[in-house]
Amino acid sequence: MTLRKFIAKIHLYLGLITGLLFFIIALSGAIYTWQPEFSRIAFHQEIKPEEQPFISISDIKNTLEKDFPEGDFRTALYRDKESAIEVLIYVPGTYFHAYINPYSGELIHLQDMNKGWISKLKNLHRNLLLGPPGREIVHWVTLMAMFMLITGLVIWWPARGKPSKGKFSIKWTASPKKLNYDLHNILGFYATWILIFTIGTGIFWGFEVVRESLKEISGENKITWDKPISTVLENESNRNKYEILNKLIKEYHNTYTGAEVGINIPHQEDEAIQLSVIRPKAGINAVDFYYHDQYTGEPLQGNFQNGLAENRSSFSKINGLVYDIHFGSVWGLPGRILACLASLIGASLPITGFLVWWNKRKTKKKKLGKA
Incomplete structure (x- = not known):
């Protein structure tokens, strides 16, 4: 042969x-x-734009406490004027995306991300x-x-x-x-x-x-990364952590016009606030991450693994490109x-x-x- x-x-x-x-x-x-495109239609993400500012993180929290109190509010992604705010919520055994009207705070759609035909298609x-x-x-x-x-x-x-x-x-x-x-x-x-x-x-x-x-x-494997950490202050029991979150999301969303801005809700005492600035249609590597102390709101500096896109390591850039290459969006x-x-x-x-x-x-x- x-x-x-x-x-x-x-x-x-x-x-x-x-x-x-x-x-x-x-x-x-x-x-x-x-x-x-499927998710935008199926999850009712399209919003009629209005000439008024977006709601705050506190407003989102109030909506979730009223409509989905069993959920653990983790992140919020503020997008353009025609898109709902996408909120990540943890529940034991699964996680949800909540889509909230950025002007009224109304819960538009709540999706268990382990259910539905889009999830089935992904798992298939x-x-x-x-x-x-x-x-x-x-x-x-x-x-x-x-x-x-x-x-x-x-x-x-x-x-x-x-x-x-x-x-x-x-x-x-x-x-x-x-x-x-x-x-x-x-x-x-x-x-x-x-x-x-x-x-x-x-x-x-x-x-x-x-x-x-x-x-x-x-x-x-030879790079040593810093960890963004908030400095725990004494006598913070009466602090309203959402004041700083509200201030930061407003500041970033107004500064980076045309970008999507995500923010996490700290759950640990020394956890930093992470803000992500995403340039739509520019790929997964076109994401800059910023960190702030959750107690003071001051920016944190360091050699963070997820930091500014231009400072990312070669492996991080390749790893970020993989998804975009896989589906052609690069x-x-x-x-x-x-x-x-x-x-x-x-x-x-x-x-x-x-x-x-x-x-x-x-x-x-x-x-x-x-x-």
Whole structure:
């Protein structure tokens, strides 16, 4: 058996073993690419803009105490004038996102983030709805999918000479068998150059050895990080911590116009207030984190692991890029469209590949029958 035939066998058997699972993972990933748009509609995040200031953190607290007292208020994300404030709430065993009108303080929508079809879609993509065991299965299927891409490229390239023009274009008027072969062979070739990035980032998430190796290479393990800490003051029992939170969120939201501003609610005595300034559509690495003492509101300085985007370590920047690359958002809307289309083609490859194998199998049986 030649090396080329051996590689073709690997490609075939890997495809037959993982085909159905890869179809589910790729198709759910293609749909989940549009999660922000789905969530905006399903969770009623659209707001009619008004010419008045946004509500304070205290107002959000009052709304939650009235409408969802069992929840533990953790963070608030202030966005543009046409979007609800997104609030993170912990409840034992799960967590919620509450969407609050930024002008009236009205609770618009309360979503258990472990329930609903968007959550199901996310878990279908991440773990096949099987929990931790399913997550491991997805990781290994993802790794084998990378081998499928590489072996597919080897098979696509002619044994002798350069690829002909027919290798790059589909003949739509061909017979069903030839058309199916072209859909697998040619669409697979084009999609591979995008799927290498989406699948590669999936491998980064799935295998700790990959992340740890990159930490070692980038020098991440040698960096000593400071921890942002508030200095606990005496006689603070009567302090209203929300006064400082209200002041900071107003100051940041007014200063960083056009940005989304998030703030956490400290739960530990020495915990600092963290504010995140997010530039929409600029990627996950376009986030600056600032820290303030929860007792005085004074800014805290230090070499923090999550600090200004420009000061982040090489590993932190790569780690932050992984999500954007995986769903194509690193290239904006065109990137997301490409990632979605490539994933849809990826989902079709197990089907067209199976049909290619099945048709060849039937042809061989006919030849043996005639013999």
